[in-house]
Amino acid sequence: xxxxxxxxxxxxxxxxxxxxxxxxxxxxxxxxxxxxxxxxxxxxxxxxxxxxxxxxxxxxxxxxxxxxxxxxxxxxxxxxxxxxxxxxxxxxxxxxxxxxxxxxxxxxxxxxxxxxxxxxxxxxxxxxxxxxxxxxxxxxxxxxxxxxxxxxxxxxxxxxxxxxxxxxxxxxxx
Numbered sequence: 824x825x826x827x828x829x830x831x832x833x834x835x836x837x838x839x840x841x842x843x844x845x846x847x848x849x850x851x852x853x854x855x856x857x858x859x860x861x862x863x864x865x866x867x868x869x870x871x872x873x874x875x876x877x878x879x880x881x882x883x884x885x886x887x888x889x890x891x892x893x894x895x896x897x898x899x900x901x902x903x904x905x906x907x908x909x910x911x912x913x914x915x916x917x918x919x920x921x922x923x924x925x926x927x928x929x930x931x932x933x934x935x936x937x938x939x940x941x942x943x944x945x946x947x948x949x950x951x952x953x954x955x956x957x958x959x960x961x962x963x964x965x966x967x968x969x970x971x972x973x974x975x976x977x978x979x980x981x982x983x984x985x986x987x988x989x990x991x992x993x994x995x996x997x
Contacts, residue, residue: 830894830928832936836901841889846875849889849903853923861958863983870983874920878907886948889921892937901928904937906945909954917945919955922963934966942970946996953996959988967992 830836841849854868878889892902902924909918919941924934945953957963959977968974972992979988 830901830931830933832932835895836933836936837893837895838890838937838940839893841891841903845889845891845903846872846879848900849875849891849921849923852900852903852925853921856923856926857983861983867983871921874905878905883908886917886950888941888944890937890940892924892933901925902933902937904934904941906941906953908950914952915950916952916954917941917950919953922955922957922966929962934963935969938966938970942994942996951996952993954991954993956989956991959990964990964992967994970994 850868850872853871854865857863857867858865875889878887882888887905887907889905890903891900893899894901902922904922905920906917907920909916919938922934922938924937942953953972954975955967955972957967964974972994975991975993977988977990979986981987
């Protein structure tokens with residue numbers, strides 16, 4: 824798809840909470856994009872589907888959210904990001920997951936707007952920290968570091984039929 828130079832993430836997008844029909848689409852887009860871009864197998868889509876199902880079944884709407892980014896003009900899907908309570912952490916920690924920006928909308932600030940929205944929400948509901956595990960990606964890392972996230976560690980492992988490097992980034996909200 825062609826890059827969309829007319830997309831302004833501040834004026835041309837709507838960020839909304841998920842609704843029925845979004846979960847399947849989020850899983851499908853992750854599966855297709857990661858297969859196309861990284862050669863990952865169907866286990867990626869399966870993991871995203873399980874993550875979304877668990878989120879819907881157990882979430883606390885006051886503290887956890889899945890945002891869908893859509894174009895104002897036609898309601899088309901542009902991306903998504905999820906924030907949930909990382910209950911295994913001692914302090915009130917939120918984890919970001921499933922950040923995805925459609926290829927034609929990349930480089931326009933869409934990812935930054937979604938992550939900023941999630942961080943502001945996390946701060947507003949009392950989280951003290953936000954963390955994200957991400958596939959090593961300079962573009963994604965620029966988004967997070969531009970919002971104050973700092974590198975914590977990196978791990979190499981095999982998943983989805985590929986050798987991966989994943990990085991943990993964190994942001995203190997105090």
